[in-house]
Amino acid sequence: MIKKTAILVSLLLLLLLLNIIFCNGVPLFQKSAWQTIFFQFRLPRALTAFCAGGVLSIAGLLMQNIFKNPLAGPDILGISQAASLAVAISILSNFAFGGIIIAAIIGSCCYLFLLILLSKHISNSTTLLLIGVMSGFLFSAIISTMQSFSAAENIKSYVMWGMGSFAKNTPNQAIIFLIVTPLLFLFAMFHAQKFDLLLLGNQKASMLGLNVSNIFIIAVLVAGVATGISAAFCGPVAFVGLAAPHLCKMWFATYSHKWLITACFFMGASITLFADLLASSLVSDIQFPLNAMLSILAAPVILWVIIKRRNEN
Amino acid sequence: MMKHFFFYLISVVLFNACQNKDNSVYLDNLSWKEDSAAYAQNFAIQFYNNDTRILIFKSENRLDTLSKIYIGNKNIEKTNYISGKTNGFACLSAVYAGYLDALNQSAKIKFIDNGKYLYSKRLKQLFDEKKMQSCATNGQLNLELLAENKVMILAYETDGSTNSDIIHFKRLKLPYMICTDFKEKHPLGRAEWLKVFGILCGELDNAETLFNEIAVHYQATKLYCEQNITEKPTVMLGALFGGNWNVSGGKSFIAALIGDAAANYSYYSYPSQDNRILPFEKVFEDCKNAQIWLNPNAYSSLKDLAEADIRYTLFKPFSTKQVFNNTKMINADGANAFWESGVVRPDILLRDFAICFHPNYFIGEQTVFFKPLD
Numbered sequence A: 001m002i003k004k005t006a007i008l009v010s011l012l013l014l015l016l017l018l019n020i021i022f023c024n025g026v027p028l029f030q031k032s033a034w035q036t037i038f039f040q041f042r043l044p045r046a047l048t049a050f051c052a053g054g055v056l057s058i059a060g061l062l063m064q065n066i067f068k069n070p071l072a073g074p075d076i077l078g079i080s081q082a083a084s085l086a087v088a089i090s091i092l093s094n095f096a097f098g099g100i101i102i103a104a105i106i107g108s109c110c111y112l113f114l115l116i117l118l119s120k121h122i123s124n125s126t127t128l129l130l131i132g133v134m135s136g137f138l139f140s141a142i143i144s145t146m147q148s149f150s151a152a153e154n155i156k157s158y159v160m161w162g163m164g165s166f167a168k169n170t171p172n173q174a175i176i177f178l179i180v181t182p183l184l185f186l187f188a189m190f191h192a193q194k195f196d197l198l199l200l201g202n203q204k205a206s207m208l209g210l211n212v213s214n215i216f217i218i219a220v221l222v223a224g225v226a227t228g229i230s231a232a233f234c235g236p237v238a239f240v241g242l243a244a245p246h247l248c249k250m251w252f253a254t255y256s257h258k259w260l261i262t263a264c265f266f267m268g269a270s271i272t273l274f275a276d277l278l279a280s281s282l283v284s285d286i287q288f289p290l291n292a293m294l295s296i297l298a299a300p301v302i303l304w305v306i307i308k309r310r311n312e313n
Numbered sequence B: 001m002m003k004h005f006f007f008y009l010i011s012v013v014l015f016n017a018c019q020n021k022d023n024s025v026y027l028d029n030l031s032w033k034e035d036s037a038a039y040a041q042n043f044a045i046q047f048y049n050n051d052t053r054i055l056i057f058k059s060e061n062r063l064d065t066l067s068k069i070y071i072g073n074k075n076i077e078k079t080n081y082i083s084g085k086t087n088g089f090a091c092l093s094a095v096y097a098g099y100l101d102a103l104n105q106s107a108k109i110k111f112i113d114n115g116k117y118l119y120s121k122r123l124k125q126l127f128d129e130k131k132m133q134s135c136a137t138n139g140q141l142n143l144e145l146l147a148e149n150k151v152m153i154l155a156y157e158t159d160g161s162t163n164s165d166i167i168h169f170k171r172l173k174l175p176y177m178i179c180t181d182f183k184e185k186h187p188l189g190r191a192e193w194l195k196v197f198g199i200l201c202g203e204l205d206n207a208e209t210l211f212n213e214i215a216v217h218y219q220a221t222k223l224y225c226e227q228n229i230t231e232k233p234t235v236m237l238g239a240l241f242g243g244n245w246n247v248s249g250g251k252s253f254i255a256a257l258i259g260d261a262a263a264n265y266s267y268y269s270y271p272s273q274d275n276r277i278l279p280f281e282k283v284f285e286d287c288k289n290a291q292i293w294l295n296p297n298a299y300s301s302l303k304d305l306a307e308a309d310i311r312y313t314l315f316k317p318f319s320t321k322q323v324f325n326n327t328k329m330i331n332a333d334g335a336n337a338f339w340e341s342g343v344v345r346p347d348i349l350l351r352d353f354a355i356c357f358h359p360n361y362f363i364g365e366q367t368v369f370f371k372p373l374d
Helices: A002-025 A034-066 A079-092 A099-121 A125-148 A152-162 A171-190 A192-198 A202-207 A212-234 A240-252 A257-281 A290-312 B002-019 B024-028 B094-102 B121-128 B143-149 B161-171 B187-191 B194-201 B204-228 B253-260 B280-287 B302-308 B310-314 B337-341 B346-357
Strands: B033-035 B043-048 B051-057 B065-072 B081-083 B089-091 B109-112 B152-156 B176-179 B234-237 B244-247 B276-279 B292-294 B323-325
Touching: A002 A034, A002 A257, A002 B280, A034 A171, A034 A192, A034 A212, A034 A240, A034 A257, A034 B280, A034 B310, A079 A099, A079 A125, A079 A152, A079 A212, A099 A125, A099 A212, A125 A212, A171 A192, A171 A212, A171 A257, A192 A202, A192 A212, A192 A257, A202 A212, A240 A257, A240 A290, A257 A290, B043 B194, B051 B176, B051 B194, B065 B176, B065 B194, B089 B094, B094 B109, B094 B121, B094 B194, B094 B337, B109 B121, B109 B143, B143 B161, B152 B161, B161 B176, B176 B194, B187 B204, B187 B253, B187 B346, B194 B204, B204 B253, B204 B346, B234 B280, B244 B280, B253 B346, B276 B280, B280 B310, B292 B346, B302 B310
Parallel strands: B065 B081, B089 B109, B089 B152, B152 B176, B234 B292, B292 B323
Antiparallel strands: B033 B043, B043 B051, B051 B065, B244 B276
């Protein structure tokens, strides 16, 4: 397990280095103002990709655990749609309440608060899942309605945000993300054993003394903050939260959340760094949409999960 | 009984076939003589006796003709044949309202895509008095309204939604003209489209006079810059949009204006008219030492610019306060005169650029569309 983690960390460090050096298809040492480019552009970009991939993968792992659904992801609870709605209100109605980042954080936190209140009364994970999915549909419908009433330029801004990007963050924003990320990681690690117990089923976990409602709230809180902050800094980032946990479960072949959370964090960060490297450097000075690249990388993993489950059945 | 039925059926079909005879072949076979444009590449004006034909091309190579409009006094019933006067215009972009307004033909505009963003007082008054109406709601054209009024639709050429609208114009046999003015490379080429609008309104002489005045003013400023200014500042354009920078091509309308105002555009090396999307760090590397920064999206102050992204402050024009935007003439509704009449008056734009780039050579002169960000 330690060996595999070491390989993963090495891979991550290599990708981090490659991303910083070869991002945008031009090596850093060939740049005239390489110091400014390193500190102002490449390092914040790489750190944002690292943080977003890491926290979203942990969120995905916890969601798959509490909902007992291998296709559950961090956006399954409707949190990223709530963030998108707040951003849509900010962009499409020209109602600027502190910019896109603040809007996304407010949107996801308000919805998260509501979800936590609900989860105190609903211990059934399927009901909570349905509420999340339906809320997501509702938010998407409101966004579509707003789009039909908005100016073309505002719609374009919103669509651009929806494509996702790690490039738009300033060094200060990257530092904020870098502070929140280890906190989320440690918070999830602190409750790792409880998530292990939850794998036995809610009833058995309760009989072993686990407060299932509390662990629900913890999972929702981690997933909510991770999704909200990622949407705020990078736009909605697709698929990584869904694909990374499956890759880790397959490779590490363990149910221990202590290892899975660690592995997911590094795997998710590696996926986003790799996707960003491809999106930015396949063709020099041309940026491919990040989410399209992530989908191309992650879709085969999801297909593999579906086929595997079908064979198991 | 069946015999009679088939006889009537065949008669009706033949009658309809004769009725739908297209006059295009007849009109196209006439010996049209072209009056070549001085700067514009994307249209041709041709004459035959008292008839005029306007051809609009998809691009300067003139391989694809997007619109053919005939103007004359023949008794021809054809969608794109304007016999005598038009029923008015529907402008699907404020730019076309700007052309017509410059020719004092605003009263002929019956419909506009979005009446909210009109700047000209004359246009705004017509809209407020309901002599001009919006013909689109939430970006969707009200085809019923256009079909009912049979006005000449002035649309812009794009591969997106407008093309689907054009399918409906054809189906409903509505007169329309697709404009490719925005593809003109020379700033005066775009202004020369005044002649096209002049012909549509029966005001060609007026349009030619106005265009010649514009061309003379433009060339005078250009010549003054060429002869007097030796130090050419480097100019950068735009700002971040969704994490990337939308850079105008080196052969674009604005790049030509910058060159004519005795300055160097940072991206003359991109030999294209189209925009190019570049990463922020690439633009930083290329433009960090530019002297002038034009059109940083919709930002109207340096403070707004810095708050949007602190890395904007790394550019030299930010620290030297040499950032200019086209936001000098904006009304309370947010309508910007630049987007309405800027392309019609490249002479004013060039003068603005020259004043911004070389204030010492134009002491006491005021800009019209552009202002420095403070």
